[in-house]
Amino acid sequence: MSMEKSSHVILTSHKSEVYKDALPINWGAKDPKERGPVVASISNPLHRNAIGSHSGSYTVYRALSIASGQFPKMHIPDFKNTESTTIIKPQESWTDPDKFVSIDPWGADVNVHFKDYMEKGYDVRPSIAVTQARLQLPEIYEAIKAGRLKPDGKLINEKGDIKVTKVAFEPVWYLPGIAKRLGIDEGNLRKILFSETGGMFPELVTRPDLKVMLPPIGSTTAYIFGNPADLAKPEIELTCRVHDECNGSDVFGSDICTCRPYLMYGIEDAARTAQKGGVGLIAYYRKEGRALGEVTKFLVYNARKRQEGGDSAATYFHRTECVAGVEDARFQELMPDILQWFGIKKIHNIHSMSNMKFDAIVKSGIEIVNRISIPDELIPPDAQVEMEAKKAAGYFTKGEVKSGDALKNIKGREIDEEKR
Numbered sequence: 001m002s003m004e005k006s007s008h009v010i011l012t013s014h015k016s017e018v019y020k021d022a023l024p025i026n027w028g029a030k031d032p033k034e035r036g037p038v039v040a041s042i043s044n045p046l047h048r049n050a051i052g053s054h055s056g057s058y059t060v061y062r063a064l065s066i067a068s069g070q071f072p073k074m075h076i077p078d079f080k081n082t083e084s085t086t087i088i089k090p091q092e093s094w095t096d097p098d099k100f101v102s103i104d105p106w107g108a109d110v111n112v113h114f115k116d117y118m119e120k121g122y123d124v125r126p127s128i129a130v131t132q133a134r135l136q137l138p139e140i141y142e143a144i145k146a147g148r149l150k151p152d153g154k155l156i157n158e159k160g161d162i163k164v165t166k167v168a169f170e171p172v173w174y175l176p177g178i179a180k181r182l183g184i185d186e187g188n189l190r191k192i193l194f195s196e197t198g199g200m201f202p203e204l205v206t207r208p209d210l211k212v213m214l215p216p217i218g219s220t221t222a223y224i225f226g227n228p229a230d231l232a233k234p235e236i237e238l239t240c241r242v243h244d245e246c247n248g249s250d251v252f253g254s255d256i257c258t259c260r261p262y263l264m265y266g267i268e269d270a271a272r273t274a275q276k277g278g279v280g281l282i283a284y285y286r287k288e289g290r291a292l293g294e295v296t297k298f299l300v301y302n303a304r305k306r307q308e309g310g311d312s313a314a315t316y317f318h319r320t321e322c323v324a325g326v327e328d329a330r331f332q333e334l335m336p337d338i339l340q341w342f343g344i345k346k347i348h349n350i351h352s353m354s355n356m357k358f359d360a361i362v363k364s365g366i367e368i369v370n371r372i373s374i375p376d377e378l379i380p381p382d383a384q385v386e387m388e389a390k391k392a393a394g395y396f397t398k399g400e401v402k403s404g405d406a407l408k409n410i411k412g413r414e415i416d417e418e419k420r
């Protein structure tokens with residue numbers, strides 16, 4: 001192993017006079033200038049006022065790319081013409097330090113909010129970006145064929161493609177706020193984040209003055225159907241789904257769960273609401289396999305299918321806990337930040353069965369009117385196990401809740417494997 005002579009590493013893991021040019025962050029301040037930009041770029045280590053760096057989990061790929069010589073180490077981005085396609089106006093919630101703990105409300109259009117600082121040489125990077133797209137989805141073409149949706153030449157064109165505004169959010173954690181939201185001590189949170197990542201960020205324990213962290217985790221994307229400004233108007237009907245990623249179902253159509261059917265039905269209904277003069281929102285969180293990851297998830301599938309008596313709704317949650325140590329690691333407490341960014345105060349229709357999601361949204365001060373579960377005909381047969389198990393565990397449903405033998409008798413497909 002050799003390190004280039006010129007590439008000395010500056011450790012920022014101890015506070016000293018050296019960091020006097022780093023800008024303070026006054027989380028929750030009324031004005032972006034007073035709040036101060038989050039400087040997590042690495043071009044000038046002495047300007048950094050946050051732990052971690054931009055791009056979430058991709059920060060590690062960027063490092064690989066730089067290490068292999070394919071990516072210039074000191075690239076300074078040119079933000080010309082990158083401005084949001086729709087301006088999301090600052091909301092009252094943006095200056096409430098309790099409403100945002102997992103994203104930076106001033107993270108979009110930094111060249112507008114923090115122009116002065118950037119002109120002074122601070123390398124401020126956006127953590128939120130807003131753009132436009134058209135969605136081409138087979139389920140939506142089916143919904144049009146079945147007469148449940150109609151092209152209107154505006155939101156949905158003749159081909160059946162849907163026009164959306166989409167917003168990407170990188171995680172930006174305000175550590176005192178995260179600790180408060182989870183009801184734990186900040187010092188303890190920092191210590192456990194440090195040790196459970198194998199000591200990835202020493203500043204967590206050596207720089208208590210740094211309160212903001214950009215963790216190397218997945219991002220969130222919001223898809224908006226209709227006018228994004230309407231999300232903040234409680235008198236305009238809002239249909240919303242908050243969806244946690246399930247790559248196997250969402251992208252590949254794997255039939256063991258209801259994730260893609262729920263997502264597609266949410267999109268259909270969001271579009272329908274927008275066509276009636278309302279607005280729709282799908283917030284998509286990268287929290288694969290209940291935030292336990294795909295390897296754990298696939299192990300659980302096998303354990304479920306191989307257990308004595310086969311895959312059954314009665315033992316669905318128990319098997320996850322046996323393998324992972326916990327039924328669910330998603331912590332919906334942080335999820336409503338995305339909704340608060342748009343200034344949402346009232347959700348007329350929420351597509352979700354989860355009480356954890358419902359409780360977190362209501363606790364953040366947003367009113368929910370109707371809870372909508374997926375029509376039975378859209379549930380794949382092998383996913384009945386998950387569906388009935390969730391209902392039995394108290395997930396929201398307007399239908400029947402099975403227990404005892406009826407629950408045991410909800411069986412999934414058997415595993416098809418070579419005998420070892």
Ligand SMILES: [Zn+2]
Pocket residue numbers: 246249257258259260
């Ligand atoms: Zn799934």
